[in-house]
Amino acid sequence: MRKLIYGMNLTLDGYIAAPGDDIGWSGPPSDELFQWWLDHEQATGLSLYGRKLWEAMSSYWPTGDQQPDATPAEAEFARTWRDTPKVVFSSTIDTVDWNTRLVTGDAIAEITRLKAGDGGPMSIGGATLAGAAMRAGLIDEYVIATHPVLVGGGTPFFTALDSWVDLRLLETRAMSGGVVLTRYEIRR
DSSP states (O other): OEEEEEEEOOOOOOOOEBGGOOGGOOOOOOOOHHHHHHHHHHSSEEEEEEEHHHHHHTTTGGGHHHHHHHOHHHHHHHHHHHHSSSEOHHHOOOOOSSEEEOOOOOOOHHHHHHSSSSSSSSEEEEEEHHHHHHHTTTOOEEEEEEEOOSSSSSSEESSSSSSOEEEEEEEEOEEEEEEEEHHEEEEE
């Protein structure tokens, strides 16, 4: 069975986006944080995206390595992102590209099917999609890059749950810029 990892940058008060889907609070990541996310992407066998995160990622990373100011790590991330198989869950977009498959039906049934298959770990991103997987008990690990900013509202990282979920701490790392990276796995 494949592991499903939900990880994103978020504010200290728990939001992945401020009101109006504003993610400007995170600013450019430090080299250390960017390298961590690059290593995470390289270890991922399949990336699962909700529509909003897909639109944000696909608006830049397909050509991110061709930008004149791209760092070597950014160029490597762009190449890795293009090469990693991806599944986008959306009922409002018609086409996807860059080694990506579109699913318009039951996301939970498809994620359950994908988890039962062979392959490396899967990452899931996008609060709505990940929230549905969270409620269905499909998330195995949480990766939280907490930034030292409060935005007071917006799109929360965690969704409301029907019952408690016990976690075990896997890693805590303080990074430059005041970011704290934590990883937790589900206790089953």
